[in-house]
Amino acid sequence: MSYGTGRQALLEAAIRVVASEGLRGMTYRSVAAEAGVSHASVRYHFGDWSTMLEEALAYCLETSASDTVLASTGPGFDGFADALIAMVTRDPDIQAFQYELTLEARRRPELRRMVERVDESYRELVRRELTRNGIDDPDVAEAVYMTLDGLVLHQTTTPDAERTDRALVALRRLLANDAAARDAARSPA
Structure with missing residues (x-):
């Protein structure tokens, strides 16, 4: 993953996880595994689960x-x-x-x-x-x-x-x- 793309990769991974496993499947570990990064990276970029969810939703809106x-x-x-x-x-x-x-x-x-x-x-x-x-x-x-x-x-x-x-x-x-x-x-x- 190149510099500056980590956050977007994590947002896209969160979307894929929720699309395939439902919202209850979205954890730091599942998103990190989907993005191919450590789960510490998820916490670093979003701080908490709710922020990750809100930002993934905002990303969806920007896209669609x-x-x-x-x-x-x-x-x-x-x-x-x-x-x-x-x-x-x-x-x-x-x-x-x-x-x-x-x-x-x-x-x-x-x-x-x-x-x-x-x-x-x-x-x-x-x-x-x-x-x-x-x-x-x-x-x-x-x-x-x-x-x-x-x-x-x-x-x-x-x-x-x-x-x-x-x-x-x-x-x-x-x-x-x-x-x-x-x-x-x-x-x-």
């Missing part, structure tokens, strides 16, 4: 929660969420890590705040993209967020890019129809 994942490639909803399948296919462990954390937060309330912050980041990306395309409705944004979350879960657990893509095409069509109806309602007759 960007405008480019949801942004339309053209006018309206053409290409909306096109990068979603590629993102999940490229690194399904990042998504599995987040789902594991979500499930564990159900059992451990002290983790709920972390999960809520993650969900809110994704919700904001959806709201921003919908508003940019003429849909400023929090309920529609929530429905789209939940739909995308379900598609990511499906793609993470049972990868089927063709099926996920068909669902995205249908979602884009629904959003385009909704935007057109809203635009027609705002236009004077």
Whole structure:
């Protein structure tokens, strides 16, 4: 491991450990073994287990929660969420890590705040993209967020890019129809 890459290697190792063993499998020793370093290195970089978990989650957000994942490639909803399948296919462990954390937060309330912050980041990306395309409705944004979350879960657990893509095409069509109806309602007759 070259200088300066230790922290990132440990974050990536923590994500892989949680994706394969669940959150309860994430220990200093398991992360160190996955990264190929001593467990003292984990303590040196993060100090405690909670900090390691929070920083791994922040790393996941940096990697997956960007405008480019949801942004339309053209006018309206053409290409909306096109990068979603590629993102999940490229690194399904990042998504599995987040789902594991979500499930564990159900059992451990002290983790709920972390999960809520993650969900809110994704919700904001959806709201921003919908508003940019003429849909400023929090309920529609929530429905789209939940739909995308379900598609990511499906793609993470049972990868089927063709099926996920068909669902995205249908979602884009629904959003385009909704935007057109809203635009027609705002236009004077």
